[in-house]
Amino acid sequence: LDDSSARSASVYQVITDRFARPSSVSSTCTTSDRKYCGGTYSALIEKLDYIQGMGFDTIWISPIVENIGGTTGEGEAYHGYWTLDAAKTNDNFGTADDLKSLSTALHNKGMYLMVDVVVNHVAATSSSTFIPSSSYGQFSSSDDYHPFCWITDYSNQTNVEQCWLGDDSVALADLNTDSDTVKNYWNNWVKELVSNYTLDSVRIDTVKHVQKDFWPNFVSSAGVFTQGEVLNGDPTYVSPYQSDAKVNPFNYPAYYPLIRGFNQTSGDLTELVTMTQTIKNSFSDPTLLGNFLNNHDNPRFESTVTDTSLIKNAHAYPFVTDGIPYGYYGSEAGFTGGADPDNREPLWTANYDTSSDMYKFFASLNAARKAAGNASDSFFTNQMTVSSLSSSSILVAKSPLISVLSNSGSSASDASVTVQSSASGWSSNTEVIDAISCETLTTDGSGNLAVTVKTGLPRVFIASSQKGSVCSSS
Ligand code: ABC
Ligand code: CA
Numbered sequence: 001l002d003d004s005s006a007r008s009a010s011v012y013q014v015i016t017d018r019f020a021r022p023s024s025v026s027s028t029c030t031t032s033d034r035k036y037c038g039g040t041y042s043a044l045i046e047k048l049d050y051i052q053g054m055g056f057d058t059i060w061i062s063p064i065v066e067n068i069g070g071t072t073g074e075g076e077a078y079h080g081y082w083t084l085d086a087a088k089t090n091d092n093f094g095t096a097d098d099l100k101s102l103s104t105a106l107h108n109k110g111m112y113l114m115v116d117v118v119v120n121h122v123a124a125t126s127s128s129t130f131i132p133s134s135s136y137g138q139f140s141s142s143d144d145y146h147p148f149c150w151i152t153d154y155s156n157q158t159n160v161e162q163c164w165l166g167d168d169s170v171a172l173a174d175l176n177t178d179s180d181t182v183k184n185y186w187n188n189w190v191k192e193l194v195s196n197y198t199l200d201s202v203r204i205d206t207v208k209h210v211q212k213d214f215w216p217n218f219v220s221s222a223g224v225f226t227q228g229e230v231l232n233g234d235p236t237y238v239s240p241y242q243s244d245a246k247v248n249p250f251n252y253p254a255y256y257p258l259i260r261g262f263n264q265t266s267g268d269l270t271e272l273v274t275m276t277q278t279i280k281n282s283f284s285d286p287t288l289l290g291n292f293l294n295n296h297d298n299p300r301f302e303s304t305v306t307d308t309s310l311i312k313n314a315h316a317y318p319f320v321t322d323g324i325p326y327g328y329y330g331s332e333a334g335f336t337g338g339a340d341p342d343n344r345e346p347l348w349t350a351n352y353d354t355s356s357d358m359y360k361f362f363a364s365l366n367a368a369r370k371a372a373g374n375a376s377d378s379f380f381t382n383q384m385t386v387s388s389l390s391s392s393s394i395l396v397a398k399s400p401l402i403s404v405l406s407n408s409g410s411s412a413s414d415a416s417v418t419v420q421s422s423a424s425g426w427s428s429n430t431e432v433i434d435a436i437s438c439e440t441l442t443t444d445g446s447g448n449l450a451v452t453v454k455t456g457l458p459r460v461f462i463a464s465s466q467k468g469s470v471c472s473s474s
Contacts, residue, residue, distance in 0.1 A: 001058075001200045002362060003111060006225035006324060007287055007380035008373050009201075011114060012056035014329045015039070016064075016093050016345050017078040020047045029346040031337065034075020037346050041094040041102040048109055050352045054359060055243055056327060057113040060203050064088055068123045072117075073169025080116070080121030081205065082170060085137035086189060092213075096196075101313040103198045108246020109260060114227075115193065119186045119218070120206040121165060121172035127293070130173050137418055138185050139175060145175040151209075161211050175215045194222055195379040204228035207247050214262040215245035227290040227324065231297070243284040253271050253279055258293065262314035263305050265409040265456075270355065271393050274388040276321075287381055291318035294328035296344060302331070305336040309410035309456035312361060312436075316458040320403040321364035321398050322384050332359040361436070362468070368435035368460045371468035372401035382436070389417040393453060397423045400466055402432075404451055404459040412456045421447025427471035432466040438471035 001009060017036055018029070021042035029037035044061070051059060066088035067077035080090060103113045103175040112165065114455050122139060124130035127148050134140045148171075149163040166172035166400055176182050184356035207215070207228035220225050228247035230238045235253040242248055257272040269390065279286050285407055293314050294300050301314055330337075333350035337343040372379045376399065392415070393406040402424045404417060421443065426432065430443045443449045461472060 001225040001226065003225060003288060004380075006201060009112060009246065009302075009324055010056050010319070010369065011058040011060050011324060012329065013292075013295060014044070014059040014062070014347075015079060015327055015344050016041070016044065016062040018079075018344050020044050020119065020352075021346075021348060023125070031341050031344055031346075032066075034078065034341050035071070035079040036076050038093050039093065039346075041098040044413055045102055045105045045359045047352060048105060048413065049356060052109060052111060053354055053463075054327070054332060054362045055370065056362075057110070058114055058201065059106065060116065060326070061102075062093075063116045063118055063205070064089055064093065064404055065118075065414070066199075068125065068170075070380050072125050076342070077123070081118055082172075083118055084135060086410040087137045096303070097310040099197055107198065107200065110356045113197070114201040114203055115199050116203045117190065117193070118205040118207060119177065119214075120209045122176050123166070124171045124173050126471065127164065127166075127171035127173075128164075128166060130152060130171060132173075139182070143179060144182055146176050161209055165206070168381055174209070177210045183214060183217065187330055189217060191223065196315075199224060199469040201225040201227065204247055206230065207241055207245070207249070212240065212245040215241070215247050217467045219246045224287060234279050237347060238262075239270075239284070242288070248285075248288040248290065250292060250295075251279070253282075254289075254291065254317075254321075255298075258314060258317055260312050262317075262405075262407050263301070265307070265310070265392070265407055265412070267407045268408060269392070270388060271387055273386050273394055280322075280383055286322045286383060289323035291321055291323045292327055292328065293318060294343070295326070297326070297340060298343070299332070299338040300328075300336055300343050302334065302336045303343070306464040307409045307456075309412075309458075310356075310407060313405045313407060313458045315358075315361070316365060316403065316405055317396070319369050320401055320405075320460055321386075322398065323367065327362055327366075332362050334358055354381075364435045366461065367468070367470045367472075368462060370437075371398065371462055371466060371470050372398070374468050375400050375462070375466035385423060387423070389419075390415065393417055395419060395423060397425075399425045400462055402449075402461045402462075404453060406453050406456050406458065408453065408456040410455045410457075412453070415453045417451050417453065419451055421449075424449065424461075426463065431452050432461045433464045433467050433471060435462065435467075435470045436462040
């Protein structure tokens with residue numbers, strides 16, 4: 001994917017080991033054990049309809065490279081982030097041919113494959129016994145590594161870039177990404193990875209732990225869209241990774257105000273409103289940020305919030321905002337796992353149910369976003385305007401998609417708000433449809449829309465004339 005096609009994508013993130021496994025495997029998968037549970041590429045292929053049925057077109061899978069074997073004080077490498085030899089594949093997930101089959105199967109369905117890559121480190125079971133060797137493939141010399149020191153000071157960027165992540169159980173030996181040997185290896189590696197598996201995009205791990213000037217060549221060698229993890233909530237810290245390093249960050253700056261705004265009925269939504277403006281002022285292109293509510297590193301939103309209306313409003317935000325939406329597997333199944341490793345539940349226990357309320361909810365959000373993109377060439381590139389409508393609701397105006405999100409909760413009484421024509425762009429007497437409830441409403445003689453928020457649910461409007469497949473199945 002190039003930037004332009006990446007903007008219209010909608011990504012579903014899986015932990016390969018936990019999404020789907022062959023029916024022949026029946027052992028119990030206990031997240032707290034942190035062990036491989038048997039998920040494979042071949043089993044994932046069998047479930048593409050489940051993902052496509054929710055309207056997602058891109059699947060982000062776990063890192064595919066060979067990882068350290070056996071067990072550690074933090075369990076096994078089931079998540080794929082503990083690289084041993086990047087030139088080999090992790091055979092717990094299947095063969096290289098199985099991965100190619102996944103890529104082909106996705107492309108045959110008009111879908112895309114995004115692979116997670118880690119260049120910052122390889123893994124060792126202890127920092128004191130780590131010895132570079134041919135087990136680490138090309139990185140067999142001590143010159144390939146930054147000398148050992150733990151990251152101790154996140155306010156010191158040199159410490160963040162050159163010291164090691166991890167701990168005494170699993171030390172993440174920091175590669176010397178300042179060395180030409182290491183740089184050339186990774187640039188070639190990513191080019192071949194994309195070509196061997198016909199990848200459409202790449203998710204980059206630990207971006208802030210590698211010096212910025214490493215990234216532009218790496219990104220151009222990949223030759224496809226990249227979304228990178230810069231785990232920091234401060235937009236002034238994150239934005240240079242887009243403008244200078246050429247990696248499009250995940251939207252951690254919006255993530256924290258998003259959860260704080262919607263995790264309780266007394267949440268403050270003005271923090272999110274202000275942040276969206278700061279993001280517009282700080283980033284060179286907010287329409288290429290990666291928006292998410294859940295992922296594999298943070299407690300699921302549902303681990304602390306049980307109100308279904310709050311949950312739906314928070315999940316709606318990434319789909320109606322500037323940037324690329326990321327859904328995390330299991331959100332549609334109502335999973336409630338907390339911090340790593342609890343947020344990495346096996347999906348098979350939920351039986352891939354396509355009739356659940358949340359499954360249909362994600363399908364509605366994706367349908368609305370798609371209809372907006374089909375109706376307007378500039379939907380994905382135009383920047384939204386976010387404003388307060390009341391103390392418990394905000395307007396996200398990204399024409400032709402106009403959303404009212406609220407944190408009043410499911411027990412709230414009906415509340416009236418008005419969407420002004422100046423914000424929506426709608427003219428007088430225009431019929432619009434709410435993609436969530438499928439209710440139709442009509443603007444008044446001035447183009448303003450009177451909206452009633454019922455039981456605190458999100459409202460995601462598009463003109464009926466532009467609705468495409470929105471609400472076609474109800
Ligand atoms: C293992 C165990 C866990 C245990 C953990 C300590 O060690 O399994 O149970 O809790 C992989 C695995 C993990 C594993 C780790 C370490 O490896 O998935 O299960 O955890 O062995 C990426 C990936 C992540 C992956 C790795 C390593 C990196 O997405 O899945 O983990 O390849 C840091 C890194 C970030 C990394 C994250 C896990 O740790 O920067 O790249 N994620 C602050 C720091 C961040 C830091 C974060 C969490 O804490 O600034 O750099 O992320 O430790 C905001 C601030 C932020 C602040 C947050 C908490 O608050 O703005 O700066 O982040 O307000
Ligand atoms: Ca580093």
